[in-house]
Amino acid sequence: MNTYKVAFVSLGCAKNLVNTEQMMALCRDAGHTVTADAEGADVAVLNTCGFIDSAKSEAIDHILELAELKNQGVLGKLLVTGCLSQRYRDELLEDMPEVDGILGTGSYTDIVPAIEAVMEGDQPTFFGNIDDTIEDGARMVSTPGYTAYLKIAEGCDNRCSYCIIPYLRGRYRSRTMESLLAEARELADRGVKELIVIAQDITRYGIDLYHKRMLGELLRELCRLPFHWVRLHYLYPDELDDALIDVIASEPKILRYIDIPLQHINDGILKAMNRRGSKAEIVALLDKLRARLPGLVLRTSLICGLPGEGEAEFEELCDFLRSAGIERAGIFQFSPEEGTPAAVMENQVDVDVAARRVELLVDLQSRVMDDFNARRMGETLEVLCEGFDPDMGCYAGRSYADSPDVDGKVYFTAAGVVSAGEFVQVRITGAEDGDLMGEIEED
Structure with a gap:
């Protein structure tokens, strides 16, 4: 069998990155x-x-950049995988002749035969069953050696009215x-210190395998391994029960950082989104979490401009963000994705109005975050x-409150050398643009 030099570019979320790492390992193992x-x-x-318009645009831009490398003669072939190819199979083949082959989200494990086919001059189009994929197997971990993701599930059954993911990733x-x-043991043996547990x-x-929620049991087992931090991403509010809160509260390795995608707070909009739960239930849950988990940092995602969102509904969302004091929030403009119920709902919000609401909410959230950072002054984290960081002229790192790539940094000075992956105590002395500044506390 011929062997080739294969370059990988991964876009989108950490879950997508894990799929990329699986494909990389398959190629490595094939020589x-x-x-x-x-x-x-x-x-x-x-x-x-291929989740929303901005992600689709980013993917198209990358295809064109790689196509230019082909035109320059410094790149041979181009394979496109993932959500964009799953969603726009025919359009990619028809409108982008630069693409030499495509694989859907059900065919990541077909990457080696796809490479062999494209190098033989064929145009592979592999689209396996998105409800029945191989999620186990080796990975070439591409994150820094001290941090790695553990994807515990694939797909989604929530069927939120605005979301295309179940149609691209399956059940x-x-x-x-x-x-x-x-x-997880392999990751720990490699020296991973921060394990980030992810899924949609x-x-x-x-629930599907054991007919009951098993996250608590899984987390207890993970905490027996020699990780220093265990970070949790995407806990849905209606499933976050007392038993799971007890596990988080009792396991010191589990960070007091919880990512709960709320999306909105108005009961009417939540119903239109096909979200389970109400404003009263969300507020009660957040109050319970704050009481049970001292020092808790919350992250959420919010959508502005869903059909039916008027000024009153938007102002209710603003009031909630002010009062809840959620430390981290990603604010998104509603994107009417074809194939989703929300795309054809009545009372669509004008795109300019929705964009302005995003700006207002981002500004509001920045003040919430500034207040949070101001309270960190003098603390040791x-x-x-x-x-x-040569640009800053000092070291950079993250506290428990900062997840990689989505939150801020802690920049700090030190008298000696600090290695990447080392945990240090930093006294916070300042804040700027969402980041914290400090100095290491020497022993």
Whole structure:
């Protein structure tokens, strides 16, 4: 079998990155050379996101950039995988001749035969069953050695009215406890110190396999392994029960950082979104979490401009954000995705009005975050060092309150050398643009 130099580019979320790492491992194990640099590669594999308009635009831009490398003769072939190809199979083949082959989200494990086919001059189009994929197997972890993701499930059964993900990723499918713990042990053996547990909805873990929610049991087992931090992403509010809160409260390794996608707070909009739960239930849950988990940092995502959102509904969302004091929030403009119920709802909000609401909410949230950072002054925080930042002229890292790529940094000075992956105590002395400044507390 011929071997090739294969470049990988991963777009979108961390869940997509795990799929990229799985494809990289398959190529490595088949004897191919894996690289992150498309220049000089025989094949570039672009793993795309196709969730909302901005993600689609980013994917198209990357396709065109890689196509230019082909035109310059420094890249051989281009394969496109992931959500964009799953969603727009025919359009990609018809409108983008630069693309030499495509794989859907049900065919990540077909990457090696796809590479062989495209290098033989064929145009592979592999689209396996999105409800029945292989989620176990080796990964070439591409994150820094001290941090890694553990994807515990694929797909989603929530069927929110605005969301295309179930149509691209299939039904919710938990991985077995045995496979997850085996992978986690390998990560721990490699020196991973921060394990980030991810899925589209981690709170539903186990329902399909074990007929009950098993996230608490999984977390207790993960905390027996030599990780220093265990971080949780995407816990849905209606599934976050007292038993799970008890586990989070009792396990010191689980960070007091919870990512709960709320999307809105108005009862009418929540119903239109096909979200389970009400404003009263959300407020009660957040109050319970604050009481049970001192020092808790909350992250959420919010959508402005869903059909039917008037000024009163938007102002209710603003009032909630002011009163709840949610420390981290991603604010998104409603994107009417074809194939979703929300795209054809009545009372669509004017795009300019929705964009202005996003701006107002982002400004409001920045003040909430500034107030949170101001309260950190004089505190000493445990910080995971990520290395020396030459632009800032000091070290950079993250506290428990900062998830990689979505939150801020802690910049700090030190008298000696601090290695990436080392935990240090940093006294906070300042804040700027959402980041914290400080100095290491020497022993």
